[in-house]
Amino acid sequence: MTKAQDNYVLDIRQNRRGYALNKMFGSLTSAANRERFAADEAGYCDEHGLTPEQKASVLERDWIRMHDLGASIFYSFKLAMIDKKSMQYLGGVFTGMTAEEFAEALKAGGRKCG
């Protein structure tokens, strides 16, 4: 599995790169769109103009790849919530831990990252 970058900063370049992807996630703030997405994820990705790589990362829930391709966490979290996945789950994905291990690390005072 690819390793996550240390930081994903939504700068102007990342915004441009992830625009379609994040725009699609942003549309999930409407209940009607959530239903349409659930009914046909691939079609919904196509409708929003995702690149083939971005679309594959969404369909496969390859969260690290998704962020390497421009996703921003406040947008991608809306997809996680559709899957009923917590921020601890995503934290685990980014750091190579289970959701439980990640939550325990937080309870123990958080991760020290220089």
Place this chain on the structure above:
Amino acid sequence: MAEVIWGLATSHVPSIGAAMDHKKTEDPYWKPLFDGYAPAREWMAEHRPDVAVIVYNDHANSIGLDLVPTFGIGTAESYDVADEGWGRRAVPRVVGAPELSEHLVVELMDDSFDIATFHQLDVDHGLTVPLSVYCPEPGDAWPCAVVPILVNVIQYPQPTAARCYALGQALGRAIRSFPKDIRVAVFGTGGMSHQLSGARAGLINTEFDRMFLQAIETEPEKLAALTREDYIRDAGTEGIELIMWLVMRGALSDSIRRVHDTYHVPASNTAAALALFEDLGASGAVSR
């Protein structure tokens, strides 16, 4: 004239709101945090403002990718609670204070702050969780009107900490020049250290947070001098939200008193804190 009676700094983690909404505040995970809030809540309940000016950021709900204003003010008569992707929080809609909003926009523009105006705005957890921290049981209506002030902390480059502090100082002047005898509280929200994505996800920097909690009272200039890179390195990619505390601090007078503070790790993936300051005003006298 209007007066600023207190300033509240508080984290706005969505799960803090969810813990209240789902009656989990007595669970062992959440109890220490909410116990820490109690003295501040008691004091605020005895010092009710007419209007809360809430400095917060939207999280991909009302502000998208197409247009990212650096500073904005809500100017509407009311604000709906946002559906952030999992339905709306079951809390009252937010009543605005459009006359004060208009006054603040005009005064800040004259003070060389170029403010975007939101005539329609759904408010997300960034605003509603701090309201719940202030008032856990609002019933059918929040106990005050609200002026939302939005700061871009999501897209890089965010405004500098120094600019946020200066905005706060101008905001304080603008509030105090509003020609009605109303009591205003200013909320600075977000933080403390946290990072949600990337290999540094789960970052907590207690040493930085403790320094910040002290300096926000006594040395705000020191915090205003930190660069956005400093914030991201030390407090995490999302910990940069702390620059919004400086807007609140700038709006208070030089004479303040720390009423209460609390710090707890974790709330979800975040170091959560609250710090409450009474504004003693120009006279420096403890009021009421």
